Amino acid sequence: MRLPTDFSRARTGLLATALSASVLLFSCQEAGKDKAADTTAVDLNAPLTGTVTAELTDAPLVPKPLTYNTPKKVMVELEVIEKVMKISDDTEYTFWTFGGKVPGKFIRVRVGDLVDFTLKNAPDSKVVHNIDLHAVNGPGGGAEATNVAPGQSANFQFRVLQPGLFVYHCATGPVGMHIANGMYGLILVEPAEGLPKVDREFYLMQGDFYTKGKFEAQGLQPFDEEKAIKEQADYVLFNGRVRSTTGKNALQANVGENVRLFVGNGGPNLVSSFHAIGEIFDKVYMEGGSAVNHNVQTTLIPAGGSSVVEMSLQVPGVLNLVDHSIYRAFNKGAIAQIKVSGAENPAVFKRSK
């Protein structure tokens, strides 16, 4: 007797689900229409309103929000530098970098801008490099125009037509090796109206590393192509180094603040299950695009993709940011921290005596 009742209840539930799904679908389609319009929203004939040089920052810093609201010509210059740096306290690695650090410099532009991009390759580089920016509509994302020999430079221009948080990386063969050595970074294209104001913004980028020696084996460790092909990472890191963003290097914020993280994943291989231990993401710009999801525990960040997450901080303490493929966090280095300072907030969280 109870079964049919349950069944009809289930049916009502299904109907409700279907209805809400179709509403969702409808709104998605609406969003889809908006999206399709993005590339045509930029008036390519409108005159540019001046020239600015882009502010470039190393992680975890993010350039200041843009204050202009008409399209400009934006000058960007990045230099590729190959250098030995610490990947852990007692381990070194020959990194290939955009600007001397891993990840590369953060670039911030506005939709409609014309980017004048110069890529230099340091004179003492061993090999050739180029750049593929996912924010580019054009051959190879710029890679074809920027194959640069040591000591040389190349220039190209592109119009940013779509807002979002985009990865850039080197695309010189073997592409995998260039990325595995740290050649990636982020370019943010602000929508015309800018992003909503928050209290703090930070830049984090995940990457997987493959070394001849095991995790934290001492000394200068060379890249291991066999492990890379098998996707057996020794290190999974935020910002290119074990403990880059923990302890005294933790990101700093206060109770009551809104924090926005620009998170990229350079790969080369692994997809990130990005998670904040002890917080819920209020907003997630999924895959760095325009669709916003709310109240998210863990968000996927594809290799060669990104995510923008925002959270309001209610209680003090240390928030661990991890790749929730959890062995990576505990055994391969994939932990960053936000130190939240401020008064206890027992209405939200109280430890029982």
Next chain:
Amino acid sequence: MENMKRFVWLILLLTASAGAFAQAGRAGAKPMHTVAKGVYEPFFRTAATLPVPVAAFRLDEYAVTNAEFIEFVKQNPAWRRSRVNRLFADKNYLLHWATDTTLAPANAPLLQAPVVSVSWFAAQAYAKWQGKRLPTVAEWELAGNGTPRHIRFHSLTDYILDWYKRPNPKVLPPVRSTYVNQYGLYDMHGLIWEWTFDFNSFVGSTDSRGNTTDEVQAFCAAGAVNVKDKTDYAGFMRYGYRGSLKGNFCIQNLGFRCAKSI
């Protein structure tokens, strides 16, 4: 009797080494070795690329040194740093030299190191002056594939990759400081990059993943489908490097050696 034997040996040895010194000092007397005829398998396979037969040829035992190149510019003033035409050598031409014809005294060890920061045009002119020529890509690759006589890596590819992974040394080591291969050629890998006659004949020079229809035959996004050996990372690097060059480029780790037809 025993002493006599030793004496004769000593004399012979001295004569031989004196001869070697005299030879090294004379232009054109640089040792060359024969690379036997062979077949060169192009790195990128397309319908249009076939294995290339390579005739036997002679190749310099080691790269052209700063000392050798100084002789060249002394006798060919048009190739001095202060006079060279920018069309044929960019502003980095012989940047590590103190003057038109000398290295700084502190850089004396570099005399026997390969000359770098020389353009393709300069390398061509040098080769011509020597009555030689630059090797083709096919010849260079055939010679470069020669089996090392002694090497502490388990494969040549490993050895090359190890070199790529290390930053450029502050002071470039002298020629004949790495390894010698089956043909008697030194430093084919592990010291510098080398110019080839037809370095720019490969069209897929820009984005390694290709974009044009032609290149799609040779590449696929983020990895070449038709590469001879996808794990030949060293090969990728050489082709990428050559593809980024222009004839007037002068680069800190790019030198050359000369070849001769038989």
